[in-house]
Amino acid sequence: MSETVLKFGNTIGVIAMFFAILLVVFFAAGRATGRFARPLTIAIFLGPAAVLLLAGLVIPVIRTVYLSLFNGSSSRFVGGDNYEWAFTASPIQKVLINTLLWIVVAPVVTTVIGLAMALLVDRMKRQAFYKSLIFMPMAVSFVGASFIWRFVYEARGPEQPQIGLLSQVVMALGWKNPPNWILAQPLNTFLLMVIMIWVQTGFAMVVLSAAIKAVPDEITEAARMDGATGRKLLFQVTIPMIRNTLIVVLTAIMITTLKVFDIVRTMTGGNFGTQVLANEMYTQSFVFFENGRGSTLATILFVAVLPLVLYNIFQLRRERATR
Amino acid sequence: MSALTRRRALALVAPAVAVVTVLAGCSNTSGNNAAGPVPTLTGDCAKYQAFAGQSGKTVTMFASIISPESDSLQKSWKEFSDCTGIKISYEGSNDFESQLPVRVSGGNAPDLAIIPQPGLLQKMVETGKVVKPNDATAANVDKYWNKTWKSFGSVNGTFYAPPMSANMKSLVWYSPKAFTAGGYQVPTTWDQMMQLSDRISATGKKPWCGGIGSGTATGWPATDWLEQIVLRTGGGDVYDKWVSHEIKFNSPEIKQAMQTLQGWMLNPKYVNGGFGDVKSIATTTFQDAGKPILTGNCFMLQQASFYGAQWPAGTQIGENADIFAFYLPGINSSVPTPVVGGGEFTTAFGDRPEVKLVQQYLSTPEWHTSRIKAAKGWVSANNGADQSAYTDPLDKLSAKYLTDANATFRFDASDLMPAAVGSGQEWKSMTAWFAEGKSIDQTVQDIDSQWPA
Numbered sequence: 001m002s003e004t005v006l007k008f009g010n011t012i013g014v015i016a017m018f019f020a021i022l023l024v025v026f027f028a029a030g031r032a033t034g035r036f037a038r039p040l041t042i043a044i045f046l047g048p049a050a051v052l053l054l055a056g057l058v059i060p061v062i063r064t065v066y067l068s069l070f071n072g073s074s075s076r077f078v079g080g081d082n083y084e085w086a087f088t089a090s091p092i093q094k095v096l097i098n099t100l101l102w103i104v105v106a107p108v109v110t111t112v113i114g115l116a117m118a119l120l121v122d123r124m125k126r127q128a129f130y131k132s133l134i135f136m137p138m139a140v141s142f143v144g145a146s147f148i149w150r151f152v153y154e155a156r157g158p159e160q161p162q163i164g165l166l167s168q169v170v171m172a173l174g175w176k177n178p179p180n181w182i183l184a185q186p187l188n189t190f191l192l193m194v195i196m197i198w199v200q201t202g203f204a205m206v207v208l209s210a211a212i213k214a215v216p217d218e219i220t221e222a223a224r225m226d227g228a229t230g231r232k233l234l235f236q237v238t239i240p241m242i243r244n245t246l247i248v249v250l251t252a253i254m255i256t257t258l259k260v261f262d263i264v265r266t267m268t269g270g271n272f273g274t275q276v277l278a279n280e281m282y283t284q285s286f287v288f289f290e291n292g293r294g295s296t297l298a299t300i301l302f303v304a305v306l307p308l309v310l311y312n313i314f315q316l317r318r319e320r321a322t323r
Numbered sequence: 324m325s326a327l328t329r330r331r332a333l334a335l336v337a338p339a340v341a342v343v344t345v346l347a348g349c350s351n352t353s354g355n356n357a358a359g360p361v362p363t364l365t366g367d368c369a370k371y372q373a374f375a376g377q378s379g380k381t382v383t384m385f386a387s388i389i390s391p392e393s394d395s396l397q398k399s400w401k402e403f404s405d406c407t408g409i410k411i412s413y414e415g416s417n418d419f420e421s422q423l424p425v426r427v428s429g430g431n432a433p434d435l436a437i438i439p440q441p442g443l444l445q446k447m448v449e450t451g452k453v454v455k456p457n458d459a460t461a462a463n464v465d466k467y468w469n470k471t472w473k474s475f476g477s478v479n480g481t482f483y484a485p486p487m488s489a490n491m492k493s494l495v496w497y498s499p500k501a502f503t504a505g506g507y508q509v510p511t512t513w514d515q516m517m518q519l520s521d522r523i524s525a526t527g528k529k530p531w532c533g534g535i536g537s538g539t540a541t542g543w544p545a546t547d548w549l550e551q552i553v554l555r556t557g558g559g560d561v562y563d564k565w566v567s568h569e570i571k572f573n574s575p576e577i578k579q580a581m582q583t584l585q586g587w588m589l590n591p592k593y594v595n596g597g598f599g600d601v602k603s604i605a606t607t608t609f610q611d612a613g614k615p616i617l618t619g620n621c622f623m624l625q626q627a628s629f630y631g632a633q634w635p636a637g638t639q640i641g642e643n644a645d646i647f648a649f650y651l652p653g654i655n656s657s658v659p660t661p662v663v664g665g666g667e668f669t670t671a672f673g674d675r676p677e678v679k680l681v682q683q684y685l686s687t688p689e690w691h692t693s694r695i696k697a698a699k700g701w702v703s704a705n706n707g708a709d710q711s712a713y714t715d716p717l718d719k720l721s722a723k724y725l726t727d728a729n730a731t732f733r734f735d736a737s738d739l740m741p742a743a744v745g746s747g748q749e750w751k752s753m754t755a756w757f758a759e760g761k762s763i764d765q766t767v768q769d770i771d772s773q774w775p776a
Contacts, residue, residue, distance in 0.1 A: 072775070155606070157599030160620070180599065182606050183758050269541045271605070271754045288743040288773060 061302065068295035072288075082296035092280070092297075098189055099277040102260060106193045106200075107253040111246065113197065114204025118212055119234070121205070131209070135202035142199065146266035149195045153181040153267075185273045192274060195263050200256065204249050211245035212238060244319045251312045258305050277301050368406035373459075374684055377677040378408025384681075385426070386437035386667075387419035395698035402693070403684055409677050427452050427672065434673030435682060437487055440738045441475045442745065444668055448478040454671040456686075457679045460485050463686040467707040469726070471559075475734050476668045484668035485686035488694075489704035491721035492547055492627040492663045492735065494648040498616050499641075507622075513555070513654040517586075520593050523622055529596030532621035533588055534607030535754060542750030544609045545757060546737040547663070548588055548625060552580040554661040555654035559731050566739045568774055572749075572767035581763045583654070588625075589757065596621025605758035617645065625651060627665070628702060628721040641716050648717060650724060660730040665738060666704065704732075741775050748773035 025044060032040045071078050086092050117134055121127045137145060154164030158177045162168040170178045182188055215238060223237045239246070261278040268274045270283060277297055285294025361376035388396060393415045400411055414433070416422055420443060426432055427450055438444045447453050464473050464485045476484040495516075502509065507523070510516035523530035535544045554562045557576050564570040565577060572578075588594055588604070595603045597615020610633050615621035617638065624630070628648070631640060639645045653661050669685050671678050684690055688707030695701060695708060699715035706726040713719040724730055737745035752769040755761045761769075 155599065155603070157595075157603065160597060160599065180603055180606055183602055185759075265539060269539050271541060271751065272758050283747070287747040289775070290743075 064295045064298050064302075067291055068299050070292045072290040072292055074291050078292065082292045083300075085293065086296050086300060091275075094273060095275045095277055095280045098273075098275060099258070101189060102193060102196075102276060103254050103257050105190070106196045106257045106260075107250050109193070110197045110200045110253050111204050111208075111250050114201050114249065115208050115246070117201065117205040118209035119238075122209060122212060131202075131206065134205055137199045138202040140199065142195070142260075142262035143266050145195050145199050146263050149191075149198075150182075150267060153191060155180040155182070182268060183272050188268070188272055189274050192263055192267055195267070196257060196260060200253050204253065207245060207249050208242065211242040215241045244315055248312060248315050248319075251308050251315070255305055255308050255312070258301065258308070277304075364406055367402070370689070371403060371406040374403070374407045374409070374680045377680060379410075380408075380675070380677040381410040381412050382435060382673070382678050382681045383412045383414070383433045384435040384437070385414050385416070385419065385423065385433035387416065387439060388437065389415040389417060392698075392701070395701065396694065399690065399694035399697040400681075400684070403690070407680075409681060411681060423447070424450075432672035434671065434675070434678045436670045436672065437667045438484065438670050439665065439667045441668070441734060442738060442740075442742060444476070444484055444670060445478045447670060448481075448483055452672050453483050454674045454678070455481070455483060456485060456671060456682050460679070460683045460686045463683070467686075467688055467705045469704065469706070469728060469730065469732050471732050471734075472666070472704060475666070484670040485682065486704060487667040487669050487685060489666040489702055489721075489725050490628050490664055491702065491725055492665065493551060493651040493661065493724065494626065494628055494630075494721070495651050496613050496616065496624040496626055496630060496646060496648045497622060498619075498645060499643050499647050500645060501616070501619055501622060503643075505622075509649045510652055512652050516652055520587075520623075524592045528620070528622070529592075529594055530622045531588065531593045532596040532598060532607075532612055532615050532624050533594060533604045534598070534609045534612030535604055535757065536606055536608040540746070540750065541605070542752075542754040543737065543746075544612075544626065545588075545604075545753040546745075546749050547627070547735065548584055549577075549580060549753070550663050550733075550736045551625070551651055551661075552583050552587075552654070553577060553736070554663055554731065554733050555658060556580055556583065558655065558658040558661075559733060562733050562736065566736050568740075571774075572770045573764075578763055578767060581767065585763070602758050602760075605754055628717065631700065631715075631717055648720065650720070658731055660724065660727060662724050662727070662730045662732045663735060664704075664725060664732060665735045743773050743775050744770060 029040055029044045067074055068082055069077060069079060087096075121130050121134070124130055140148070151163075152165045155167045155178065156162050156164070158171070162171060164181075166181060167178050179187070181191055219241065220233065220237060223233055228237060259278050260276055261282065264270055264274055264276050264279045265282075270276075270279045278301060281294050281297035281301060284290045284297060362378070364372050364375050386393075393413060397411075397413055404410055419436075420440070423436055423438070423443070424446065427447060432452055436447075438447065444453075461482055464476070464482070468486060472486050473482060476482060476486060497509070501507075505523070505526075507519055508515075510519050520530040533544065533548075535542050537543055550562075553565055553576070556579065557565075561570060561576050565572075570576055589601050591601055594601055595607065597618065597620035598604075598607050609626070609630075613621075613624040613626065613630060613633065614635075616624060617635070634640065634646055641647060653659075669682050671682050686705075688705055688709075691703040691705040691708035692712050695703060695712040695718075699713075699718055702713075702718050702721045702725060704722075704725040706728065708722075708726075710719070710722060710726070713722060725732070737749055739745065740749070748770050752761070752766045755769075756763075756766045
């Protein structure tokens, strides 16, 4: 008890100390005048961010790339052996294929459904209510969502009473002997993607809906006057107008998908042919203690995410510039 | 900055600094009693005389045991603490296995840690921070435990950690009521068990159920099944060589054991009662695996003594009740009473007399008896502990086999193997064997390929 109090007290003390130092620094910065004012301000405001970026991103990246050129215990230089392994070993090829499927299917389906939802809900009354319902899964963590869906996919032999929602539904529809969903390859990978889609659709919907609302009424009205209706209005006016937002949403979900780890880990632990890159990287590094192979997979993941992140940033910049 | 805001800034800084100073003062108030003459303990406390002289000291303890089990633990040493004045400050965490190495390498090690895996103990010893127990502790272990236990608490022949609790994995859970209704007898040999399975299978029911799902640890129950068979067919010698990889997975002995396992838990006539086909074992969680026994859809489940905690509240456990367990019979009659089990080891990091006294006390039959009395569901392999103190019939059954001096006792092999195999590839490959119908040859090769060079 007293130890808890002490620990709590120490924590508060450390935080207080941190603020005290900050105040002193800002105070000093405020006092500086003349020639030093500008460089000092820059250093004080940029310094902490630069230090954190260096310690938290730049150095780890360099070290990971360096480790990827070494063997499991990082004691012997092996050159590109780990990369050769990553692209030729059959279990890892399967992992790469699964990851590719994830980043193509999940974001596209999520964005399409999100767009459809946005268009449909916008025409409904009390749209805030429906929007929050659809958005709600976003508040559930991936691990929580996976647990919910594990119950949905739970399967029993056809002679047993079913406790999984999916099995029960398809059996009620007349499918006598549905598979054990989680074991059915390659279907199981897509069933896991459903979880991602379920969680992310709300996000896509909310962002796209805002973008659609931002399309000026004059333009849609002008298009209508010119005779555009329904599908034509959607594909030739609305979608081109929100193109940038669509791309941002798509790439944002793509990046989330590339890093998907929690869903696979919770649902299957990477078993049954559902393994993806992020989870395999963890397994190699922290279960098998193959630091070289783990670092190699991390590097591959990093290189794969990089263009998406850059594209995303440029898109956002351009959008901001046009406004 | 104007004078006004400057004063305000200073006013903000001042109290913050004051808080820091006050708290820094607080963190330095641990007691520092000088060692006086050893007091004589009297009355009920007289039996703790050997531990006297350290009154007012505190020993910190860190373990994976959390409430409510940890409450019974603290209750079990209350008298010791009251009499000797040594306070045991206990902390339990779900995250023990990952936290302990962090704390030890961070210079923040607990005085005592209760380590459940010999592999982790070895890692800790390699850090050089583990302190050897005193001679009295070592003598207790020699005197009260089956001699294999001391080797699990040793690293490279040096003894470091006395055993604490134990669990028994060679059990088969069944329903005495269902057995009586079906006219079935508890089997005492492996052949009898297989005949019984055939008999139940002939009625159209599946005799066995199983589940190896366990989140990120999916597959571990399957490795337990294999261990049972390896010990029962090859004996302690083959088992030990298997653990040290002198006998590979891809060897006649282990492949033969896999065949036996295939005829048992991968036999479509036998499994998976209440769940579905053989593959459903891979998706059934080990916690759920035994539930169909209660509904009559399954008759037997091979699982450790700690499975007792999984039965729904209100389930009667006893020799003639809803649920009980029998000893998984041997296969090869030249291996006397094979028992696979697990346990925990009291490891010291603090090199102070009071730490070693607490470690010593936790190795005495008196403490083990005290813990048994505190609450059920805890079993000791200390053969000096009072066997009549067990109130639960299942604890009594487990203790009987764990304290048997003639039994061939071995520790859970996957806990002894390198983590890359024992808690990595073996789990994965066994799971793939069940779920994807991989061949035995493929499975053993996959496991061997991950053995660290």
